[in-house]
Every structure is written in C-alpha cells, then in structure tokens.
Amino acid sequence: MAAAMVRKPVILRSSDDIFEFPGTGVSLGDMVLDFIEEVEVSPEFNTTSGSDEDDENSCGVEENKAFWEEQDQLLQATLCKSSSVESKIRQATKEALREINSSSEEYCVCARPVTGGCWKCLRTEICKRLIDSGYNCVICKSKWRSSTNAPAGEHTYLEVLDKSSKRGEISVAIELNFRAEFEMARASENYNRLISWLPEVFVGKAERLRALIKILCCAAKKCMKEKKMHLGPWRKHKYMQAKWFGTLERSTPGSLPVGFSHGPPKPKASILAFDLLDVAMAQGLHCSSTAVEVL
Template identity: 50%
Template structure:
C-alpha cells in the first residue's frame, strides 16, 4: 500500500505450524560482523551492514542447521556435571549457529531494513513530539508512538506494514502477557500465492539481556542487532538459539530460570496469533510552521457537571413547591 490512511484495518494473523528449515555453515566465524548504528533520541539503533552480510555468507540454501527441534524447557539432563570442554564446545557452536542466522538476508529483507533505518533517522532529525498524551520529550521515548511512526513511514514507502499485538493466557509453564512489534506482509513473490512475512523488532537485543548472565551468554547477546528485521523462520531460529543459551547459562550458575525466559514464552511473544493494526497517526512535529508546543497540542476536555438523579428531581420540584414557614420555639 502506497499511502497512509488514518482509519486502518485490524486483522487476525495466525502463525503457521510448519517446520522451518534454515542453513548450515561449517566455517568458524573469527570476528563479529561490523554493525552500523544510528542514534535516535537516547536509544542506539544498530543494523547489520548488508554489504558485510553478503560478503560473509554463502547463497547456498540446501543445507540445514541442526537445531534441537524437540527441545523442551522442562527437560533437564541428568548429567549436571558438565566439564569445561563440553561447555566450551556448546558456546562455540551457539556462536556459529547464531552468526549463520544473523548474517543471512534476502533482497526483500534488505529493502525493509534500509527503509526502517531511514525512518528512524528521519524521526530523530525531525524531533517529533510524542502524540499519545504522555509527558514525553520525544517520540523515541515512547515505544508505542515510535512503532506507530515507523509503521506509517513504511506504509508511505509502499510496504504493507502494521503494528502487531500478541496476547496469551497463563499456563502451568508460563505467565500471561502481551507484546507489540511491527511486521511487513509481502505478496509480490514470483511463486503464486506465496505470502512472506518480515518481522521488525525495534528493541530486539534487550529482550534477551540478563542482569546476571554469564560472560559467554552476554557475549552471545551482544552479537544480536538492536533492531531486528527478518523473516519468520530467521526469528524462530534466533529465539531457539538464545533460549537454549539462557538455559545453559542458568544451569552453569545453578540458578532458577524465570518462566519469561523460556522458549514457550518467547515463542508466544512473536510467533503466536496476533492482531495486525494498520491504522497509524502522524506524530506532532516540534519544528512545524504553526509553532505549537507540546502542551498546545494536548486537548483537555472540559469536565461535565455531575449530579445524582435525586438532585435533578429536587431541582425540578423546588420551583413549584409552596411551603409554610414554621417558627421553632
């Protein structure tokens, strides 16, 4: 869709349950990929450089990464005494698999990633004011307004972008919750009837950070981009890798793993059924020609007078009542 409409549509998006196949890389990555960053407000948004992505990765799609598809958060191995060599092998493998997934990209993902990067830079340069009524100095301080503005600019660039909201109930394994993120639906594939969904998470790395994470785990998380733009299967693999790493980290430190770190919880965040809302509202620009301040744009409705039914009834009858004065001795 080329333009932005004030009245968008809300649809339900059901995730597919098919098994996702990805790529296997036999090489060992010696150095992390270079990242380019753009600063929006007080938040640093980092993107993987597409040029480095293409140079580091092969285009062969025939192999498969051996992820533990039957992995369960509640299935703990009996061999709790893992030696240092086993741990080192595990973390080295996780780094290789993570790098193989992060550096993969397609022309569609690259175009959406570039448009998202430009949108964030434009929002920062225009000094947009938060339009949700909260006391925010800038739109980048408010996640909801930032997502809405990025989605609006992606729509303007010709992408079918929307704000997605997942919501799930509590279970014996995980607590209830909800999460919002962006996505782009593309139906221009050469394959008839194929629908490609590209996920956009503006705060991806922070979703996996742990205050008490081990050095190996934190080093793995630091290789994630701050802003994730990628297909569903790529996100599925990254969630799997990070959740397995979080479980191993907690096991090494002999700490309990919170339910919000479990694989099922992370899957519910991005991969569960969601509502897609294409409605966007432009943010208020502090540099507009009208020169209004943030307070000038906020409309405070006049409070309505409140009265009970008894008060209204008495006011109607007092004008017609004739009472005789009585002197009290």
Template identity: 40%
Template sequence: MSSSPRSKLRQEVNRIIRVAKEAGFCSCLKPSNGCSSCLRQRVVNLLTQKGFGAALCTSKWKKTKRFPGGKHEYVEMIASTIGSKKQIPYLIELEFREQFEIAKACDEYRNLVAQLPEFYIGKADYLNAIVGILCEAAKRSMKEKKIHMGPWRKRSFMQMKWSNTSERWSVDESSIKTSSLPSSRQEHESCFHFSAAAAVTVT
C-alpha cells in the same frame, strides 16, 4: 558484489526506523511508558508513506500453569517475491536486543546478546531459530550462575511474542478501537493494517 534485494529491503527499513527515532514521535500523555508504542506507530506510518504494506500487531496469550499471561506489540511488513503473487510477512521488532538481556548473565551469553542487531527485520522462521539459540544459551548461563530460569525466559514463551498463527484482519486507521473488536478475537493476535500502495517486491 551488489546487495541482494532482501538486504536492500532491510537497509531501507533500518533507515526508516532511524528517521522515526530522530523525530518527535511520542504523542502519548505518559512518555516514560508510551514511547516504545509511539515509536512503533511512527514506524508504521513512515513505512506506509513509502509504499510498504505495514501493520501494527499485538500478540496476546492467556495465563496457564506453565506461563504467565501477557501481550507484545511489534510491526509487520508485507513483501512479495518477483514472479510470484505470494506475499511474505516480515517481522520488525524495534527492541530486539533488549528482549534477551539478563542482568546476571555469564560472559558467553552477554557476548552473544551483544552481537544481536538492535532491530530485527526478517521472516518469522528465522526469528524462531534465533530465539531457540538465545534461549538455550540463557539456560546454560543461568545454570552456570545457579539462577532459576523463569518461564518467561523459555523458548516457547518467547516465541509467543511474535506468534504468526493467530487470526488477522484489516481496519481503517481512523477506526482503530480495541474495545470495538469482537471479544472472541481479542484473545488472539491482531494486526491493524494501514492503507498503502502495493506490497514491495523482493526476491
């Protein structure tokens, strides 16, 4: 039985990520701190070269009484369905498994995390479902180990990392400067879209 278009799409993106990891992708002055960011940039560049609509996104959130402030960077890719002009965003998280690793976890939780793919390539709603399952499992694990569960491990906090409800806008690759963005938008998620061919079509 042949693979579905979505499976083929994920396989192609996986291949592109592997190619990016094999190349000398780090161009920052501090590789120990910047390699992950450089890799995401390299993946976006390779995706656009292959004709995908790709974007480098940053989710940002302010500190509240419940959660610490923070930001998270990931990749977004746009695809459209056959027979429809509707564009579907696919999230690409290059450090997916690492997001859920806990040093002192029970065997059940460690086994669950071990089954996660190294990279996540899929829709936001599927990702939110996975996050819910993992966060509940983490809660049980910490209760079993009698360890306090930090707010950064809770489902609502984890989901903010890949929030898809904030404003987005497009800029040219040569003009990307966070400091030049309107201050009112710097508190929201930003997706820097690069020039590419029409979005890849899947079913």
C-alpha cells in the same frame, strides 16, 4: 644399626582362643590391619582418585567451551542469512529511524508525552513512514493465555506483508528493541558475549526469527544452569516464542484492528434529540406544541 620395629601381635578373641597362623608368627589381625593401612596411605589410590576428579572437571570445561562456541557460530550464521526482501525492508526501516532521530518534531502524541518519545508512538510513526514508502506495514499485537509453563502476556511489534515473492505472501517481522528482549541481569560472560551479536533492530522472516529464539533460549537455559539459578518462566522457549507467534491482532495507525467492523458508529442517545412531545402524545397527555429553543 637401629633395632627393627616389632609389631605386637593383634589378638582376636573368640571364646578366649587366639587366631594366629602357625609357623609364621603373624596373626590374622596383623594381616587385616596391614591391608587397611596400605589402602588408606597407598599413593596409587590417592593419585588415581585425584586424577578422576581432574579429568571430570576438564571434560566439563571442554564441553562448556564447545557449547558456547557452537552457539556463537549458529547465531552468527543465522543472523547473516538475509533475503533481498528483508534487506530492502531493513534499509527502509533504518532510513525511517534516521529521519525521526534527526527531526526536531516530537513524534510522541500521548496524553502525557514522554521526553525522547515512547515505544508505542515510535512504532506508529515508523509504520506510517513505511506505508508512505509503499510497504504493507501493520502493527501486530500478540496475545497468549497462561499455561503450566508460562504466564499470560502480550507483545507489540511491526510486520510487513510482502506479496512480490513467487512463493506467495511473506511475513517480515520488525522488532525495534530486539536485543533487550533477551538480556539478563545476572548473565554469564559467555551469554553476554552471545547477546552482543544481536542487532538492536531486527528485521527478518518468521523462520529466521524462530531459529534465533531457539538458539538464545537454549543459551539462557545453559547460562542459568552454570550459575545454579532458576530460569524464570518468562525466559523459557515457549514464552519467548509466543511474543511473536501468539494470537495476532493486526491494525494500521489510526484504524481499528484488521478483522473488526469498519461500519459507521452507532448514534448515541442525547436528551437534546429526545422528542418529549411524541412520548407525551403516545401516552394520551395533552401538551402544548410550543417549541422551546435551546440556547
């Protein structure tokens, strides 16, 4: 049989004295060293530590999965809610877009027309068609000042004011480029899947729009946190909400904004309408009254 390994006693010196337990041959140093080695190599300790980390990672994955599933359900449920007023305006907007796209006439009337049209002229054209269809449609420009949480900005969209409801006047927003407002270049797969549910053209009441903004901004914050990236101030809830609920200025195509004066324009002074004879006489000068014809 192989000879048993005998550990040399570890001697702890204190004033040249040897600390050893009497009758055992085991020193205090041996006991301490054995305990340290057991802790370092014990499979129980290693297994437990790894299990805790795996459990934490597993919980994190499950929590993320539950979050995105919940956001999907909330978003789809909010998008499905639609009143009869919203449905009618949505259908009228789709018909207006279909007519514009099928027409050979260019609707862009800018000084330098954009090939395929521009958003400004498209909004104006759709607003005109909705007005012709009997809807009280206006062009809304939302403006907001800068703050500690968000920079200043402005945003333009359409709005239909419906007075047929028993609850009074209902405001229905029309955003022609709704999905693009929430798209992010470095978004995660979960966030992009959520955005894919959004319609390109949104037509809905204020309360439904507020709910969508809250869901999407919460998802954007979670997405950036998972990717360990900073969320830009223009992506935060306060900024996105200001786009549709800031200080509004309403106008109709070819008119001044609602609330502005529609009185006759002030006459502009012209040298051709300036009576030099009256001025000269007022100053005591003698001038000929011969009229001069302006060719």
